Amino acid sequence: MVHDVSGPGVLKVFERLREQGIPVDRLKDPSKVWVAEDHFVPSADKISAENIVKLSNFTREYGIEKHFRAGQGIVHVIGPQMGITLPGTTIVCGDSHTSTHGAFGALALGIGTSEVEHVLASQTLWLERPEPFEVVVTGKRGPTITAKDVILSIIRNIGTAGGTGTVIEYRGSGISDMSMEQRMTVCNMSIEAGARAGLIAPDEKTFRYLRGRRYTPEDYEEMVDAWRRDLTTDSGATFAKSYTIHTDEIAPQVSWGTNPAMTCDVTQSVPIPVDRVFIGSCTNARLEDLIDAARAARGRRVAPGVDAMVVPGSQDVKRQAEEMGLDRVFRDAGFEWRESGCSMCLGMNPDILEPGQRCASTSNRNFEGRQGAGGRTHLVSPVMAAAAAVSGHFVDVREMDLN
Ligand SMILES: CC(C)[C@H](C(=O)O)[C@@H](O)C(=O)O
Numbered sequence: 001m002v003h004d005v006s007g008p009g010v011l012k013v014f015e016r017l018r019e020q021g022i023p024v025d026r027l028k029d030p031s032k033v034w035v036a037e038d039h040f041v042p043s044a045d046k047i048s049a050e051n052i053v054k055l056s057n058f059t060r061e062y063g064i065e066k067h068f069r070a071g072q073g074i075v076h077v078i079g080p081q082m083g084i085t086l087p088g089t090t091i092v093c094g095d096s097h098t099s100t101h102g103a104f105g106a107l108a109l110g111i112g113t114s115e116v117e118h119v120l121a122s123q124t125l126w127l128e129r130p131e132p133f134e135v136v137v138t139g140k141r142g143p144t145i146t147a148k149d150v151i152l153s154i155i156r157n158i159g160t161a162g163g164t165g166t167v168i169e170y171r172g173s174g175i176s177d178m179s180m181e182q183r184m185t186v187c188n189m190s191i192e193a194g195a196r197a198g199l200i201a202p203d204e205k206t207f208r209y210l211r212g213r214r215y216t217p218e219d220y221e222e223m224v225d226a227w228r229r230d231l232t233t234d235s236g237a238t239f240a241k242s243y244t245i246h247t248d249e250i251a252p253q254v255s256w257g258t259n260p261a262m263t264c265d266v267t268q269s270v271p272i273p274v275d276r277v278f279i280g281s282c283t284n285a286r287l288e289d290l291i292d293a294a295r296a297a298r299g300r301r302v303a304p305g306v307d308a309m310v311v312p313g314s315q316d317v318k319r320q321a322e323e324m325g326l327d328r329v330f331r332d333a334g335f336e337w338r339e340s341g342c343s344m345c346l347g348m349n350p351d352i353l354e355p356g357q358r359c360a361s362t363s364n365r366n367f368e369g370r371q372g373a374g375g376r377t378h379l380v381s382p383v384m385a386a387a388a389a390v391s392g393h394f395v396d397v398r399e400m401d402l403n
Pocket residue numbers: 005006039094095096097110346
């Protein structure tokens with residue numbers, strides 16, 4: 001997968017190789033490459049426009065058919081939704097949150113620019129073998145405890161370096177209970193625990209999710225038969241590390257600091273009014289996330305002084321949400337209803353915080369200045385974000401009358 005930030009850097013390497021007389025006049029297999037324009041959306045500045053022109057030249061020159069344009073959505077939302085992400089495949093992208101695709105039982109890794117170039121030219125990659133790390137999720141989540149609360153709790157407990165050198169396999173009843181979208185939220189943040197990737201063995205939910213999508217292969221049912229047989233956790237599998245979390249003990253989470261492990265329960269000291277609310281990103285901007293957020297927004301109004309926006313993860317999510325009337329729910333409550341893209345997740349486009357502003361955000365990183373210099377990010381689930389928007393401060397959604 002190639003996107004508008006990491007892609008153009010790769011193309012520069014291609015140019016350099018050509019100058020040295022090394023022929024990179026074709027890709028090993030253009031049918032295995034696809035492109036999305038997501039990070040610089042809305043593409044208002046010069047660099048972003050230039051990058052998008054570069055990507056267009058790239059797909060034209062190398063015969064790449066799948067090119068999703070600005071506004072079509074985030075690379076990690078599009079892939080699964082289009083049936084491009086498949087179990088048992090190896091997926092790479094110059095983007096750390098490639099781990100999202102592990103929810104389908106793919107080995108999905110974020111890689112560096114020169115590695116991307118190597119993959120484009122050879123369809124291979126040299127890797128140190130990571131250690132297997134099992135994270136067992138047990139118990140039954142309360143009705144307002146989301147996959148985001150589960151993964152924030154895991155990271156809070158194992159730390160941002162807890163997964164270093166490993167690939168995390170999430171398993172247990174707490175994972176099989178989750179929908180595919182919830183599993184994606186969990187795998188998405190594996191990288192925030194320092195892991196190379198995160199994955200979940202595919203099951204019937206996985207197979208059902210991918211059936212009949214735009215790029216689902218024709219021989220899909222045969223593939224499913226093989227996956228059912230081969231892509232399970234071996235009985236007696238051994239792991240280099242193991243961690244178990246009981247979800248019945250989890251409260252809604254709010255990050256307070258500048259890395260995702262700096263997180264606490266909403267019942268601990270979470271001060272603060274919020275100025276902005278961002279419901280979006282490849283972590284939490286799928287249809288179920290918007291349905292969840294709408295439960296707190298429906299029939300209420302965004303608190304005075306709060307600026308709240310919803311950025312669906314893809315055009316498809318947006319359309320489906322609109323068919324359900326969710327756009328009206330959010331608009332009537334005073335949220336902005338935006339076009340798809342990375343938006344205020346990372347401050348690389350005009351959607352940024354002003355210095356001193358605090359944001360309740362459904363994204364995955366709260367690093368200093370992540371959403372704009374001088375801004376502060378508080379990571380929460382979609383329903384927590386919407387509840388903060390209508391209350392003007394963080395609240396415990398378990399005590400709220402949700403629709
Ligand atoms: C811009 C891109 C390389 C980056 C990443 O690698 O994750 C971005 O998507 C992010 O979330 O910080």
